[in-house]
Amino acid sequence: MGNRVYITGMGVVSSIGINVEENLQSLKSSKTGLCFTQFLDTIHKNKLPVCEIAYSDDALAEKLGLSVSDGYTRTSLLGLLAVKEALASAGISDMKSATTALISSTTVGGMRNTEMIYPELLSPNLRKEYTNFINSHDLGESTERIADYFGVKDFVTTISTACSSSANAIILGARLIKHGIVDRAICGGTDTLSKFTINGFNSLMILDKEHSRPFDDSRVGLNLGEGAGYIILESEALVKKENKKILAELTGYSNTNDAFHQTASSPEGHGAFLAMSEALAMTGLSKSDISYINVHGTATPNNDVSEGRAMQRLFAEELPKFSSTKPFTGHTLAACGGIEAVYAVLAIQHSLIFPSLNFKNKMNEVDIAPQTTLLENYEVNHVLSNSFGFGGNNTTIIISKA
Amino acid sequence: MKQRLYINGLGVISPQKTFDVEGFLTEPIEYHENYILALDAEYNQYINPVQIRRMSRILKMTFTASKKALQDAGIEKPDAIIAGSGYGCINDTEKFLLNMLDNTETMLNPTAFMQSTHNSVAGMVALNVKCNAYNFTYTHRGFSFETSLLDAMMWIQEGKENVLIGGFEENSVNNHIVTNKIDFWKKEKVAAFDLLKTNTIGTISGEGANFIVLSASKNEHSYCEVKDVKMCYKPNENELLEALSQFLQKNNLEIKDIDVYLTGLNGDSSMDGIYYRSMNELMKDVPVAWFKHLSGDYYTSGSFGLWVAAQICKRQEVPPILMLDGASPKKPIKNILLYNHYRNINHSFYLIQS
Amino acid sequence: MEDLKLKLKEQIIEALNLEGMTPAEIDDAAPMFGEGLGLDSIDALELIVLLEKKYNIRIEDPKDGRAIFESINTMAAYIQSKQIA
Secondary structure, eight states, X not given: OOOXXXXXXXXXXXXXXXXXXXXXXXXXXXXXXXXXXXXXXXXXXXXXXXXXXXXXXXXXXXXXXXXXXXXXXXXXXXXXXXXHHHHHHTTOOOGGGSOEEEEEEOSSTTHHHHHHHHHHHHSSOOOGGGGGGTTOOSTHHHHHHHHHHHTOOSEEEEEOBTBTHHHHHHHHHHHHHHTTSOSEEEEEEEEOOOHHHHHHHHHTTOBOSSOOOTTBTTOOOBOBBOEEEEEEEEEHHHHHHHTOOOOEEEEXXXXXXXXXXXXXXXXXXXXXXXXXXXXXXXHTOOGGGOOEEEOOOOOOHHHHHHHHHHHHHHHGGGOOXXXXXXXXXXXXXXXXXXXXXXXXHHHHHHTOBOOOTTOOSBOSSOOOOOOOSOBOSOOOOEEEEEEEEGGGEEEEEEEEOO | OOOOOEEEEXXXXXXXXXXXXXXXXXXXXXXXXXXXXXXXXXXGGTSOHHHHTTOOHHHHHHHHHHHHHHHHHTOSSOSEEEXXXXXXXXXXXXXXXXXXXXXXXXXXXXXXXXXXXXXXXXHHHHHHHTOOSEEEEEOOGGGHHHHHHHHHHHHHHTTOSEEEEEEEEOOOHHHXXXXXXXXXXXXXXXXXXXXXGOOBSXXXXXXXXXXXXXXXXXXXXXXXXXXXXXXXXXXXXXXXXXXXXXXXXXXXXXXXXXXXXXEOOOOBTTTSHHHHHHHHHHTTTSOEEEOHHHXXXXXXXXXXXXXXXXXXXXXXXXXXXXXXXXXXXXXXXXXXXXXXXXXXXXXXXXXXXX | OHHHHHHHHHHHHHXXXXXXXXXXXXXXXXXXXXXXXXXXXXXXXXXXXXXXXXXXXXXXXXXGHHHHTSXXXXXXXXXXXXXXX
């Protein structure tokens, strides 16, 4: 215990770009990924906008030298692309050079593919081209596809804690390193748009037919998105031994449970408050040291009040700049913690605060306003990133300039 | 110095009489189906009417088993809640999926969707005991429960006192049909106790909700000590044996120190082969026990195996139904090695000590 | 109106799985949320689905549910107003 954990690589695929550089450019130019789906056959396709990645499954597979018919779900493909970029940026090519963990996360795994062929899966007449998808539904499947593609053997697991999943993957990676179980960990998550999730969130009546407006008084819900985001964590010892380039340091984290309701957050954001304060306590920093909060900020009426109140309670007069990047990417469910961890590193590297799009008026309940324009040349030393989910799951991670 | 950890509470709902009974597998039930269900508890006695009305069966099972484990350990609120499940609440997932397809995406009930998320179990348990602490759900096939156990072990090292962990899985008719297409299950009906005599592909599909309280302190009620757990992803035969050798060495043990070898043999002729053969060869002088003829197989069946091992340790007896062959173990029974794998992909070793 | 209320109560008991409850036990005027029946926000969403399934009435904004689902009386009155319209 006690050794520090560094971020040495990162990769991201989202509707605003299929690599880190494209994402950065979109974030800087306020370019959102919001559109109407071109790949998903749903009755909502012209009514509910989503943040979809503009590549077909085949096009994604081609980038990886793979063939979809071998059973690669869209979830696997997005995850593979992001992990590939993350490993390359960390300069890792040989998995045997150090003990390596892959901790991936997803909420619906192969559902996108399952729902397309479900009646056939249940019938005796399953078409031959679908046989490779019979066992692709469960959440561990995409993780194993990623592990096998890159040859990760030492430690492989999957986390699913709804929308906080990949932030939790980062926590597990850090703890495995601190306990000396592995030297480095590939941590993040991947999720694709599916009819299942669109209809699920629609049945909860928390999807916005317009572009989502986090922390705005007029907000009515979220836009769903898809994507994958992974970071590479390495132990202090390995970084020193290999003289690695460090992108940032993971200095704090906490996972708590709101224990309030199955899906809703407590109005005062008790779990969120605990997660943020515990993570901050771990860093040993004071509140005023935090330069930027990348909020969970889904734009559901419930989340933003709850999160906002928790932020106000913790930071009071010292509330740092904050923004939600969800209007750029949509809510990517299990992937958002990983994607937003990458954005946190970008904020530090490029001295930027990304804008919270579509904000006009403060919420009636909480007197706080996000950063609405791109802030450049702003020294960002410590980023606090929130990811909250169903089941009362609240996770905060803190990423610092190394 | 490494902090030791103990199993201080158990709550298990399985196809056997494991819930609210005094005996340890004294009346084993033999099933003749390749799809077996857990024996439902009197859920109404454990869950109040307001809570129970929306719960699907797996939520009732896990709620009740987790409550029992906490009661058994004599604690109200654990310091962390960690659950593992390969398929999660698969019946809720299928219900929402089928409604969506049948009703062409209209008039969908939100309850099934809400409960379909894999972490709805751990969230519900936290809600029930108002536990704001660490709350995780692992969903990695045959590592789902093992990662939960490892995580709990790390937390105890990090200073937490009591961690509630659980492995759960529910059978579903549709999922059975789908996975039968890739030979997960036997095509013919078999008598469960003769599972290892079948020599055909597939096994029997089981389910269960197995919750365990791990604690940093030992008391007179403690079942056993959990020494270690190790996962091996897609090892070849040599890698597996090497992993075992390192695992024992790390814990200062040799094969001759193992008193009971508990295996996850499941009678699948395409899966039991190489790995178990070489393991059996290595363990040839150790009494062998097994458990999947009682629980059926599922991604988190290791949690049932751990319950079996904990009971053996505490009671210092191996019920005859568990013994595979060879002599009964000599007493005292000190070290139990549990080896399990799911479809030759996710292999795991557990070391349990009296 | 009384027939509608009785039918509505039966449908609510079924949809929300109010086990062991009979229509007679539900007071027409009693609040359905909080005190009274003790329903919550997810039940409100289930009631919206019920209205669409059984009465072909669509509610677009979940906030509208609050007034409509205040009691059996308000819910029945809303259904009747929509059916006449």
